[in-house]
Amino acid sequence: MGEGELELIQRALHGDVDAWGEIVRRYKDAVFGIALGILGNPADAEDAAHDAFIRAYEGLHTFHLDKRFSTWIFAVTANVCKNKLRRERLFAPLKHISRLTKGSDPAQQLAQQERTQIIKDAIDQLKPAYRMPLVLRYYAELDYKEIAEALGLPEGTVKTRLHRAKSQLKHILEQKGVTGHA
Amino acid sequence: MHEHELESLLKETLTRYADAHRDRIADLEYEIVEELPESRPNPRPRWSFALAGAAAVAAVFAIGLWVGLNLSAAPCSDPDVLCLVYPNAKSVSLASQFTLWEPVPMNGPDRSGVWWLRLPKDIKPGRYEYGFIVDGTRWVYDPRATEFVHTFDDKINSVLYVAPPEESEQP
Numbered sequence: 001m002g003e004g005e006l007e008l009i010q011r012a013l014h015g016d017v018d019a020w021g022e023i024v025r026r027y028k029d030a031v032f033g034i035a036l037g038i039l040g041n042p043a044d045a046e047d048a049a050h051d052a053f054i055r056a057y058e059g060l061h062t063f064h065l066d067k068r069f070s071t072w073i074f075a076v077t078a079n080v081c082k083n084k085l086r087r088e089r090l091f092a093p094l095k096h097i098s099r100l101t102k103g104s105d106p107a108q109q110l111a112q113q114e115r116t117q118i119i120k121d122a123i124d125q126l127k128p129a130y131r132m133p134l135v136l137r138y139y140a141e142l143d144y145k146e147i148a149e150a151l152g153l154p155e156g157t158v159k160t161r162l163h164r165a166k167s168q169l170k171h172i173l174e175q176k177g178v179t180g181h182a
Numbered sequence: 183m184h185e186h187e188l189e190s191l192l193k194e195t196l197t198r199y200a201d202a203h204r205d206r207i208a209d210l211e212y213e214i215v216e217e218l219p220e221s222r223p224n225p226r227p228r229w230s231f232a233l234a235g236a237a238a239v240a241a242v243f244a245i246g247l248w249v250g251l252n253l254s255a256a257p258c259s260d261p262d263v264l265c266l267v268y269p270n271a272k273s274v275s276l277a278s279q280f281t282l283w284e285p286v287p288m289n290g291p292d293r294s295g296v297w298w299l300r301l302p303k304d305i306k307p308g309r310y311e312y313g314f315i316v317d318g319t320r321w322v323y324d325p326r327a328t329e330f331v332h333t334f335d336d337k338i339n340s341v342l343y344v345a346p347p348e349e350s351e352q353p
Contacts (some may be wrong), residue, residue: 007338012323015265017218029230032207033200042203049207053214061295064270066320119195138189139196170188178183178191 013060024053027070030140031077037135038081040124041130048084052077073139075150078132085128115178122172130165133158256289256296264288264312264342266324269295271316278312278342279306285315307346311339 005026011019031052036045056063057078063072123131136147146163148155193320258265266288268274275285290297297314311331314322323330327340 007323007325010267010322014325016325017215020218021211021215024214027247028210029200029204032204032210033196036200036203037196042206045203046339047208049210050213052304053210054217057214059216061267061269065217065268116195116198119191123192123195134192135196137324138192139200164186166188169192170183173188174183 002052006065009060009063009065009069012057016091020053020057023069027073028053029069031073033139034074034077034135035081037123038078038128038132039084039137040120044084048077048080051084052080055080068146070140071142071146071150074142074146076138078136078150082128082132112172118176118178119173122169122176124180125172126165126168130161133161134165134169238254255294256292256298257300258298259294260300262301263298263328264301264324265296265298266313266314266322267294268316268322271297273317275315275318276312276316279310280312301344305344307344310342310344312342313337313339315339 005023008019008023012023028049032045032049034053035048036042039045039048052073053096056073063069123134126134132151133147133153135149136142137144142150144155144158145151147158147162151158153161232248256265257263264276266274269291271291274288274290276288276299277283277285280302286299288297288299292298312324314324316322321337323338324340327342329341329343331339333339
């Protein structure tokens with residue numbers, strides 16, 4: 001747990017919303033990144049991040065103070081995203097290409113943008129059941145055990161889903177001619 | 183494509199994609215804080231219920247039907263009671279200068295996960311440092327304290343002021 005984090009959580013448990021604001025400031029990038037990875041749409045990810053922090057605050061008493069807070073907040077985020085996917089049936093891949101990077105060389109920038117978009121589209125093509133552990137593993141950098149806790153799955157299932165997710169991704173990317181070298 | 187190349191592509195893509203849209207959450211903490219006063223965490227209303235419950239139990243006590251501390255709510259509104267919310271702890275003790283740093287087990291938890299301990303009646307007026315020991319190992323300071331000190335071993339102690347009998351407020 002980060003420096004002062006336990007104290008912030010304790011204060012939030014006592015209803016100190018400013019303490020919770022500090023927690024949000026510390027975790028918003030990670031939570032947003034996870035939501036974006038799972039949902040694939042920035043507007044939905046913004047809503048999900050917002051909902052995750054509100055829901056986490058309301059359910060803060062269920063957090064075990066001796067566990068890692070990051071794993072818990074990521075689990076809340078994954079659940080918010082799962083419910084959002086279920087509710088809105090957002091299984092379609094992204095249709096638009098966003099501006100992703102800023103660089104000095106326009107040609108290189110465009111190539112990198114296109115490559116990022118192809119990979120992002122490939123991730124979006126995966127079933128949510130595969131996409132969620134993938135995002136938690138490679139964006140949030142959780143280990144298998146933490147992903148299992150976050151998603152409420154056995155560790156073996158997480159390993160299997162990650163393996164299948166990567167196999168499918170590899171297949172999709174190879175079909176699109178994406179290699180491992182930029 | 184090798185597995186490590188795929189993993190590195192994944193990480194790079196997810197990070198870059200999130201970075202590109204990060205401005206959407208620039209003010210998220212402020213939005214959340216503005217929204218939260220209307221959306222208290224569950225322990226708050228339960229705490230209110232707990233205080234109401236404490237009053238009810240006190241009335242019951244007055245007519246001789248006290249049924250035991252652990253069934254009542256923690257009397258945290260009492261200035262002579264120290265409280266800590268720690269729902270998942272198996273045990274919480276208080277250690278302080280007035281206990282000569284010997285851990286004293288706290289009562290609880292109540293149904294809201296609150297542990298509490300009443301200050302000894304014979305405590306002398308003065309300034310006391312203290313903290314809580316959760317599950318026998320974790321040192322936790324009192325977030326409700328108004329003053330804190332860093333110890334030489336990089337822990338944080340809370341500070342409690344006990345006023346002489348004629349005074350009622352802490353400095």
